Amino acid sequence: MHKQVYVVPHTHWDREWYFTIEESRSLLMHDLAEILTHLEADPDFGYFVLDGQAIVVEDYLKTRPQDAERIRALAQAGRLKLGPWFTQTDSQVVSAESMVRNLMYGMQIAARFGGVMREGYIPDSFGQSASLPHLLNGFGIHSAVFWRGKTERQARDVNFVWTGPDGSAVNATNIALGYQVAKYLESDPVALQQRVQRMLARLGSNSASNNVLIPAGHDQMPIQKNLPAVLAQLEEMNPGDSYRISTIEDYIADTFADDADLEMYQGEFTEGKYMRVHRSIYSTRMDIKMANAAAETELTRMLEPLLSVASRLGFDYSPSLVAEAWKTILQCHAHDSMGCCNSDRVNADIKHRFVKAREIIHAHANMTLRLMANSVEKPDDEDLLFVFNAVPSAGTRLVQQELFVGEREFALVDVDGNDVVYSVLTIEDYDAQKIDRQIAHLNQHIPMFRVVIAFRARFEGLGYTTYRVVPGRSGTVVATRAPAGAAIQNAEITAEVTENGIRLTSRDEQKVIATLEESGDEGDSYDYSPPPNDMVFRDFAFEAGPVTIIEGAQRLAFTARRTVPATLDERERGITSRTAAFAGTVELRDGEGFARIHLEHDNDAENHRVRLTVITDLAPEYSIADNQFGVIKRELQHPEAANFRELGWQEKPDPIYPMLGFSALTQDHRGTFVATRGLREYEITGSSHNEVNVTLYRAYGDIGKDDLTRRPGRASGIKVPSPDGQLKQHLAFDLAVGFIDGEQSIVEASHATNLLNTVDCTFQVKKYNDFQLNPTGRSIPGSYTLLDxxxxxxxxxxxxxxxxxxxxxxxxxxxxxxxxxxxxxxxxxxxxxxxxxxxxxxxxxxxxxxxxxxxxxxxxxxx
Known part of the structure; x- marks a missing residue:
């Protein structure tokens, strides 16, 4: 049968990797200008795909705004393909809303230039989320073209229908030989014919169609100007076959015109048999990944809901500021950027972007809170505490709040005039000049107190409430402490620190032990890999500290210590010269069916991995984790893992998986989940697959390395040192461990994850402030609920x-x-x-x- 070969010219544009954005933009100024000029000059060069990410156009026009009309003309003519993404996103460890906004902003930019490529083009992301059909359908996109993660276990043919559990579906094509398969096609007819026919033979072995999609491009590759002539040469040498510069849209339309016999597949693509997916990159530079999660959470679970309530009451939403924060974050979501498999200076840029995004978020939230709080009436001699709640259900929530007060004794009074019980965690003398620069300018000293309190705030849903801070009235319940080693308990869980870890027992007698694991890591920025002669430690010495009882919660302090090797050389020789020390708390809050675990640690060892291990008594059939908008069940052991080398895998398919907020094991009507704040990698181990291991961090020293235990062959990336990857810094982690009544109660794990990641959002109206504002001229109620x-x-x-x-x-x-x-x-x-x-x-x-x-x-x- 004759072949219809659809050749799609493109460039794959990594904005940053082992080079910075500034370096790639200098190249972009040259390459995109050349693309525009050549498309304008050569009508036979029909189309060019700009990597599916619209930010490339924004980058270019920052320096060459005069070319906007040239881009618009080519995009409107359908010759320069823009979008649909803002950046070529990772889909394993970024949130659902991040992927929604990525498509939203990418399509907005492309639409401004008159043409959106409505194809889910994902040429290089390290695996594909099972939620992608739902995400793409939500933007009117009904096809997907991707490279990494597929094997014959999902679908034998490169063309198939990829469905979501929600009923969504896309016509999917796997570019099995990669986006770079036809880079720099030769002019020499013999070499050209040999290469292309070898390529077609390989592609034809897993496709029933005579249509063949061949991407012609590579990383930062300039336009191949002679491509029409090269394809004409191929047609002369292969009579009956068609070779033409085409579009992804044309290929999809022609290939899927008759979909009666197409295979259907539902699920994710994370298998590295034919191409690497780096199924442990989810823990690379965990400091950056936690910064990303914090920024995502603060946008969607603090700023946007807060601004929605504010604008409903007449205050400014400032959508351009919100978009600036989002776009700053999304720049970091390109697959290499979010993978953090970059040079140290690029990772430093990424980390700073998250700092900048969070500064935008916090500044806008603080100003909005202040304007709203200043619009609530209060007596002149009292302060007012404004508390916003993004949890969309009625109930109480523990709030820990810093207050600045003029007297040690004060009462907290709710909107109904009732005194609210609170606990004082700390109190110290303070001076108003540390807050108000006008007082500092006058060199005045006005004594006051800085106090941290905890109390339970009550809400009717997503909205806010307020409290009067009344001076001179006693209303405190001072935090109390119990002897070290005491267990803590609420209505749902008992927690106890033993010498082996944290023992948790549910009301119905489900039990787990949470402990720490330390092991070696000879891997690189792409992949964890155990040393051939590893030392794995699970015998950290835990010691209980004091119990602190506050209004609405109990906290049990503990430490955990163990000597570990300082380097891979020490590990090989059985030497442990460093002490891995953790300080933490386990906390039980009233009304919560899970235990919160906080850990702090200063890393001083190299090339190792540390995980929180939760040991259950379950015998599950699969693991469960959340992904974008949903949950997914995953196999506990891959059938080809044991002999992956013999079977030609590019990397070992260990059960190391991504998650967004939690992982879980269930058996019948029992279950345990581990929720996290920004930790997005887990592995199930144990003789009966009963252990949930959440990676806290891994330390490595190279961007890429050859011949790893889990990943044989060439280095990924480049073989350059990356000393910042050793993470010799202070690290803090927040997790939660809880129990559910089997998989039918899995939504409770999602609720727990959301509670763990809820951000306190408050403002105190007080006499002294860093900046002064005029009255708002508005009056809003003391409490308000937008929705539940x-x-x-x-x-x-x-x-x-x-x-x-x-x-x-x-x-x-x-x-x-x-x-x-x-x-x-x-x-x-x-x-x-x-x-x-x-x-x-x-x-x-x-x-x-x-x-x-x-x-x-x-x-x-x-x-």
């Missing part, structure tokens, strides 16, 4: 619509069964069904379905 949700679903975000016309509320159903819930109500607004792209659909009924492992977006327009 059914407990069977979770909130993804609430935000101002991109159009500014109303609000978008996105909820997710992280279970395997669809649910029907009452439509959330925003007073004064009417709810309409929508998609991820906020396209307005039909008016929502009083109840709405939320698909399994999927999301529902509602938009609310003013009545």
């Amino acid at each position: 949700l059914d407990p069977s679903i979770v909130l993804s975000t609430v935000k101002l619509m991109e159009s500014g016309a109303g609000y978008a509320v996105r909820v997710a159903n992280p279970t395997w069964s669809p649910v029907v819930v009452d439509t959330p109500v925003i007073h004064g607004h009417t709810a309409y069904l929508s998609r991820l792209d906020e396209e307005i659909g039909d008016r929502a009924d009083t109840s709405v379905p939320v698909p399994a492992c999927g999301s529902l977006t509602l938009v609310y327009l003013p009545e």
Whole structure:
């Protein structure tokens, strides 16, 4: 049969890697200008794909704004393919909302230039999330073209239908030989024919179609100007076959015109048999990955909900500031950037971007809180505490708050006039000149007190409440301490620090032990790899400290210590000269069915990995973890792992997996989950697969290395030292361990994860401030609730619509069964069904379905 070969010219543009953005942009100035000029001059060079990421255009136009019309003309003519992504995103360890905004901003930019490539083009990301069909469908995209992660276990043919558990589906094509397969095609006819026919033979072995998609490009590759002539040469040498410069759209339309016999697959692509997926890169530079998670959380679980409430009450949303924060974060989500498999100076740039994004978030949130708090009426001789709550359900939440007060004795009074019980954690003398620079300028000394309190705030849903701080009235319950070694207990869990770890027991007698594991790591920035002669330690010496009892919670302090090798050489020789010391607390809060674990540690060893290991008594059939909008079940052991080298795998398929917030094991009506704040890698071990191991960090010293135990062959990346990867710094970790009644209760793990990641968002109206503001001229109530949700679903975000016309509320159903819930109500607004792209659909009924492992977006327009 004759072949129809669709050759797609492109360049794969890594904005940063072992080079900085500034270095790649200098090259971009040359290469993109050349692409524009050649497309304009040569109509036979029909199309060019700009790597599926619109930020490349933004980068270019910052320096060459005069070329905007040239780009627009080519994009409108369909010859320069832009979008749909903002950056070529990772899909393993970035949040659902991050991927939504990546598509949102990428398509906005492409649309401004008159043309969006509505194809899910993902040429180089290290594995593909099972949620991608849902995400792509939410933007009207019904195809996906990707490289990494697929084997014949998912689908034999390169063309298949990829479905999501929510009912979404895309026509998918695997570019099995990679995006670089046709880079720099030869002009010599003999070499050209040999190369292309060898390529077609390999591709034809796993495709029933006569249509063949061949990407012609590579990393930072300039346009191959003679490509039309090269393809004409191929047609002369292969009569009957067609070789033409084409588009992904044309290939998809022609190849999937008859989809009757196509295979269907539901799930993720994370197998490194034919190409590397680096299935342990999820823990590379954990400091940066935790910074990313913090920024994502602060945007979606603090700033955007806060601004939605504020704008509902007449305050400014400032969407451009929100977009700036998002785009700063999304620059770090390109697969190499988020993988952190970069040079140290590039990783330093990435880390600084997260600092900048969080400064934008915090500054905007603080100003909004202050304006709102200043608009609540209060007596002149009292302060006011404004507390925002992003948890979309009624109940109480523990708030730990710093206050500056003029008297040691004060009462906290809620909006109904009731005194609120609180605990004083710390109190110290303070001076107002440390807060107010006008006082400092006058060299005045006004004594006051800095006090940290804890109390339970009550909310009716997502919104805010306020408290009067009344001086001169006693209202304190001072925190108390119990002797070291005492266990703590609430209505759901008992926690005890033993010499071996933290023992947790549920009300129904489920038991786990949480301990620490330290082992060697001879890997690089792409992959963990154990040394051939490793020493693995699980015998850290735990010692209980004092118990602190505060209003609404109990905290049990502990330490854990063990001597470990300082280097790989010491590990090889059996020497342990460094002490790995951890200080931490285990905390139980009233009303919570999980234990919070906080750990702090100063790393002083090299080339090693440290994990929190939770040992259960379960015998599960699979592990469970969350992904974008849903949950996924994963096998406990790959059938080809034991002899992966003999079978030709590019890397060993160990059960090291990504997660976004939690991993879990279940058996019948029992289960244990481990939730984290920004730690996004886990592995299941144990003789009965009963151990959940969450990587706290791994330390390495090279970008790439040859011949690793888990990854034979050439180095990934480049063989350059990366000493910052040793993470010799202070590290802090927050996790939660809890119990559920089997997989049917898995939504409880999602709720626990959201509670663990909830950000305190408060402001104290006080006499002395760093900056002065005029009165707002507004008056708002002392408490307000925007919305509350059914407990069977979770909130993804609430935000101002991109159009500014109303609000978008996105909820997710992280279970395997669809649910029907009452439509959330925003007073004064009417709810309409929508998609991820906020396209307005039909008016929502009083109840709405939320698909399994999927999301529902509602938009609310003013009545």
